[in-house]
Amino acid sequence: MQRAKYTSFSAVDDVSFDIPWGEAVGIVGRNGAGKSTLLKLLTRVAAPTRGVIDLGGRVGSLLEVGTGFHPELTGRENIYLNGSLLGMGRKEIKRRFDDIVQFSGVERFLDTQVKRYSSGMYVRLAFSVAAHLETEILAIDEVLAVGDAEFQAKSLAMMRDVARSGRTVLYVSHQAQTVTTLCTSAMFLERGQLSYYGSVDGALERYRSTFEKFQTEQRDAANRPGTGALRLSRAAVVDQSQDPADDTVIEFDVEANPELIGKYFVSCHVNDVNGNVVVQCDSRLTGTWFDPSEPQRGSLRIRSLWFRPGRYTVDLFVCQAGILDSWEAADAFDVLPASPYPEFTSDEAMQHGVVLADFDYEVNG
């Protein structure tokens, strides 16, 4: 039997910093920069290989809402179980019990098993338990995006109070908006290294500029992965800011390589701000193939897909049997916060789902 070979990978390396008491620190960085690993080390979920972490008090974490919840137990039982897991003693939980219940708004269902809760109730109760932890240091990993808009506002206000009360808050996020409203300072991580620690504006500035830097770097084909047998010379989203219901048109030019045998295809990913691929459009699916003997100019039109308002980035790939050119962050576009639907109603009608859709209801008596 042969053992699997390991390659060692340092997710976070050589990061040193001091955080004064009462600071609310935002931790920002691109996907895979080591934000979550850093938080895991600080909350002791993972152990470091080298170095020392000196914590001046108890650390409470809001890493994943509801992980300590058991669906078969009632709300009351789960408050005690989860509270103890987060490091509260029995007295502390008892003392905070009423606050927790009141904040979550599930008083009537305390003795119901949480598997019968709606997902909103579940998340609200879980968040309330974690939010009422009285630790000197509180670590939060993007959990504020839970519940309905009203509960989100309530949670955000609560977090702000926590930071003001002199406790230290560590907050990991992709969302620049919440970091600005919540944090008093911020650090920016890049490939496992601390590349900036200082003001929130400074860190976010750095964050944006490195995206632009990444984008600029990728514009030079030499920096891009792929065999290089063919390279894209241009890629652009025609309409840089569009409405959700608009078609998205992406134009691209590919250079020629007469020595290449056989035709090639193109694939395009559209990613949301968190790096999730919203849609993949592969030209093989429509039977479109390109001839490498001469330069090609093509365009992709995405119809019948209503993007949610927000910023999107576009990746383009030129492929044959392998990937010839892989151009990430080739372009970006904004979808304006307009409703594509005929009627206006409360926000919660549009709040769920990854994309919007063109739909109709019929009343069939």
Next chain:
Amino acid sequence: MTRTIIRPPGRLDMPRWRELWEAREVLYRFGLRDIVLRYRQTAIGVAWVILQPLASAGVFSVVFGQVAKLPSGGVPYFLFSFSGMLAWNAFNNVIGRSSGSLVSNQALVSKVFFPRLLVPLSGVISVLIDFAVAFVMLVVLLFLYGVNPGWPILMTPVWLLITIMLALGIGIAASAITVKYRDVAYFLPWILQILLYATPIAYSLSAVPGNLRWLFQINPLTWLMEMVRWSTVGQPLPAAWEFIALPLSAIIVFFAGILVFQRYERGFADVI
């Protein structure tokens, strides 16, 4: 204000006992969860605690006492196998509950920090409840059969403690190794099955042929069974050296298990 300093874990660390003590509420809540979950949405609920040991001792007395006619040292066979099963069930159930506990609490282990040793330890609580119920039944049976073991029955808590330490040592180590190698989940029940028959539980040691007896005598569980039977059903007093060897082996197994656990712990969140 408590100050915590985190350093890379060493090779042979003992757990931070103070931290374990401070987190004892977790142990209690886990135990409570296990008990509640076992009987919620069951029709006859807690009656299972009484039915299970009775049924297994019943099957044993029919198969081994009536069909195979194994000797039971002069004690009614049902009582004899019930007392054996009492200790074996505690041993077997602690191992069963603790060995798979880390993997079945994956989400917790990879997301939240708390002393992880509490996860396999918590299996003991519901086993203690089972034991208490079965022990009360044993006392009832002793009266029914008119057997009086005398004062040695007061030693039962000691044997219980030793059983739990032996089982926890194995269970704790197994839970940690299972995180990386799931093979343990297949291997362990098989070993336990063999142990059940290789230990004088359904029969007395005197039924073992002389040339094989040494094989049974090197098994700490054999010593345990002898002690339990001496304590509860009035079998002859075991040899003096066993009184030293048994607690010693329990302590060694228990701490060895903890060391194995500590050794594997640093990788839990990454590997599980």
